[in-house]
Amino acid sequence: MLTLFLLMMQRVGLIIILAFMLVNVRYFRQLLKDRDTWPAKGILIIIFALFAIISNLTGVEITAHNTLISSTWLTGLPATDSIANTRTLAITVSGLVGGPVVGGIVGLIAGVHRVIQGNGSDLFYISSSLLVGILSGLVGQRNADRNQYPSTAMSALLGLSMEAVQMLFIFGFSHAGFALVRLIFFPMMILNSVGTSIFMSVISAYLHQEEQLRAVQTHDVLELADRTLPFFSSGLNEANAQQAATIIRNYTNFDAIGITDSVDVLAHVGAGSDHHIPEKEVMTSLSKTVLATGEMRIAHSKVEIGCPHADCPLAAAVVIPLIVQQQVVGTLKMYFTNAKNLTPVEEQLAKGLASIFSSQLALGMAEEQSKLVKDAEIKSLQAQVNPHFFFNAINTISALMRTNADKARQLLLQLSTYFRTNLQGVRETEITLQQEREHVEAYLSLEQTRFPDKYQIHFNTSVKDTVMLPPFTIQVLVENALRHAFGDRRYGNQVWVNVRQVSAALQVEVIDNGLGIDAEVLPQLGHQIVKSAKGSGTALENLNARLTGLYGQMSRLHFETGMTGTRVSLTIPEKEVVGDESAHR
Incomplete structure (x- = not known):
């Protein structure tokens, strides 16, 4: 009996080693998580059927005279001989892991293989193995419904119970009967019970450790996300x-x-x-x-x-x-x-x-874009009540009413167009080139009336008027040129507005023949507020932020300057208004 116990310990050790190897395979761990699906059940049947067959092949042969024969690979044996093996362990574990279907089919395969191995004798092994698989599977299914595996003690008790079922069949149907049971009872009962509990402990411990690791990682990732949120959401x-x-x-x-x-x-x-x-x-x-x-x-x-x-x-x-x-x-x-x-x-x-x-x-950009739209709305509303701009325009129109009523009426209409376009720009993130040009022309008509012959503006557009661009894009650049490019120079001030297609993009550039930009100021333009005597300096920063927010960094403003003037350019994706959408703007 002691010799059989030691030999069987080796067999159980082999199964435990295989268990350790198996749970370290990511695919097998995924099968355990998906064990309620039919594809997973099919793979588990194949895996544990192989375990059970290996248990049969590595068993210890027991002759009719109770002599032990230990061989490396037991492929067949006489009908009068028996085998002490770990087949019941493999079947029990398959049921605990996969449920009654997996356990039953693995038990059936293991029993049939045992009968074939014994040259067609001891047919009762098919029934006993099938019953062990189904019973252990029912216990496994009950635990699976609670999303857990049996405890170590429960696994040991179940392993002991399933081996007892096997012993009852051997006692009742084997030709060796009581003599065989007396020889193998304690080694088989103890080792299969211990082996079942160890096998299930390996699976449970590994999965529990993985869950703990994931919980720790999830906690760390969530804390990391919380710590980084203020920085990433504020912009890159x-x-x-x-x-x-x-x-x-x-x-x-x-x-x-x-x-x-x-x-x-x-x-x-x-x-x-x-x-x-x-x-x-x-x-x-x-x-x-x-x-x-x-x-x-x-x-x-x-x-x-x-x-x-x-x-x-x-x-x-x-x-x-x-x-x-x-x-x-x-x-x-x-x-x-x-x-x-x-x-x-x-x-x-x-x-x-x-x-x-x-x-x-993305969250930060959405918040920033919302903030920029709000800022544009505030700027637009302020422009409507800006005393300096409003009274200059009104005074110009008032003065013209005495000398040129038609011209005064036209300027009044242009002033209305300017404010109406301002309000429209607040509601839309993109408008047509035609709408933007109307806004610019309304602004220019007022400025050129106040300062006759001071500025000459040239529009060169080689694209359709229905192409789309953010509101105030050209107006901001033209206004910036008129207010800052020429200093006190009263004549010969030229501004060119060019809009053309470059590859699949729309390029906008505003060029002046002014005095150029101070080298110290140039790096700040479009990136931060630049204070000056003629304004708060927020327009270019606002425009640059809206462009990059809508189209990415490739659409940011580019400045080229020198003693003969400045060129400001931007490139955005070319997009044309769809259908009659422009009629609703």
């Missing part, structure tokens, strides 16, 4: 990116975190910060590929990262695009100095974080 700039990158590195195991916009490095925290410097253009080929394709890239070597710095310590990376409104606005870069540390867990974490941060950026 250097200060916010630096704060966010620092937080991300503190909450993860990465050796370095980098954040870029579509052109430049905004932040780099950790290893490699001596040459991955903010305010410099993105230099790694990996990041450039992500920005160009909008797809995540993974690098497992320095060569794949493509950093031109010879001593760069970064050896592995995950670079994920930050996407807002289906446009790549930047990248999130996560680095390791040891390529072995980059596992699928880190890859999935990086992908999830990028999705969260993209959503935070």
Whole structure:
């Protein structure tokens, strides 16, 4: 009996080793989660049927004289001999994991194989194995309904009970009867009970550990998202990116975190910060590929990262695009100095974080766009009651009424058009070129009446009047030129407004022959308020923010200036008004 016990311990140990190997396979763990589906049940039947067949093949042969024969692979045996094996263990576990269908079919397959192995003898093994599978499956189904597995004690008790069922069949139907039961009872009862409990403990412990790990990771990710929300939702700039990158590195195991916009490095925290410097253009080929394709890239070597710095310590990376409104606005870069540390867990974490941060950026842009629209509305309302603009226009019209009533009437109509277009621009994010031009011409008619022959404006448009652009786009640039480009110069002041198609985009440029822009002021234009004696300086900043909010960084304002004048240009996607939509604007 002791010899049989030791031999059976080896067999049970083999099954436990297989269990450890199995639960480390991600596909098997996914099967356990989907065990109520028929595809998963089918795969579980195949897996545990193989376990049961291996149990039969690795069993210990017992001759008619109760002599033990241990062989490596037991493919067949005389009809008078029996086998001590771990078949019942495999069937019981299959039922506990997969339910009565899985347990019953695995039991049927194991029983049939045992009969074939015994050259057609001992047919009762089919019935006993089928019954063990169904009974253990019913217990497993009851626990599955509560989304859990049996406890260690319950598994041990069930393993003991199922082996007892097998012993009853052997006692009642085997030719060896009581003599065989007396030999194998204690080793089989104890080892199959212990083996069942260990097998189920391995599964339960691993899944429980995975759930705990996910809970911890979820908590950390949620806390990380909460900490970074104020920075990403405020916009993708250097200060916010630096704060966010620092937080991300503190909450993860990465050796370095980098954040870029579509052109430049905004932040780099950790290893490699001596040459991955903010305010410099993105230099790694990996990041450039992500920005160009909008797809995540993974690098497992320095060569794949493509950093031109010879001593760069970064050896592995995950670079994920930050996407807002289906446009790549930047990248999130996560680095390791040891390529072995980059596992699928880190890859999935990086992908999830990028999705969260993209959503935070989108939220921030939506809030900013809403704020800009509100700001434009306030600006429009203020323009209607601006004493300086209003009284200048009224005084001009009043003076003309004494000398040229028709001209005064025309200016009054233009003033009405100007204010009406202002209100319309508040309600719409895009208007037609024709509507924008009417707004500009209304403004110019008032200014040119006040200052005759001071300005000459030239419109050159080679596109349809139905193309769309944000309201106040040309008007802001023209007004800015008239107020700031020419100083006190009274004559020869020229402004050209060009609108043309470039590839599949619409290019707008306003050119003047003025005095140029001060080199100290130029970097601030469109990015922050520039105070001057002739205005608050918010118009260009507002326009630039609306353009990038609607179309991305590629549509921001570009300034070229010199002693002979200034050129301000922008490029936006070409879009034409659909149907008779313009009639309702």
